[in-house]
Amino acid sequence: MTLQMMPENRTPAAGTAETPDVLELRWERIAPERYRALCGEECVGFVDVVGAVFVVLAGARYDRAEEIAQTLDFDRVTELLERSSR
Secondary structure, eight states: OOGGGOOSEEOOOTTOOOBTTBOOEEEEEEETTEEEEEETTEEEEEEEEETTEEEEEESSSGGGOEEEEEESOHHHHHHHHHHHTO
């Protein structure tokens, strides 16, 4: 996924049931260059968009989240946050 393809908000389609064993990350845009990653109802991290770089932060609160990576690939962001939330 490229920077131009970043989601405004990415939520499950209406009427679809999530299974408790497999929860996908959903994205909420909370600022012009910041996204919150949610797994179910739990916040697992944030992504700051700095130019073409995605700065990945793991944690439930932005002020205490820890930077775990910087990448140019949004698919890598998802992979890192899914791994850190387990």
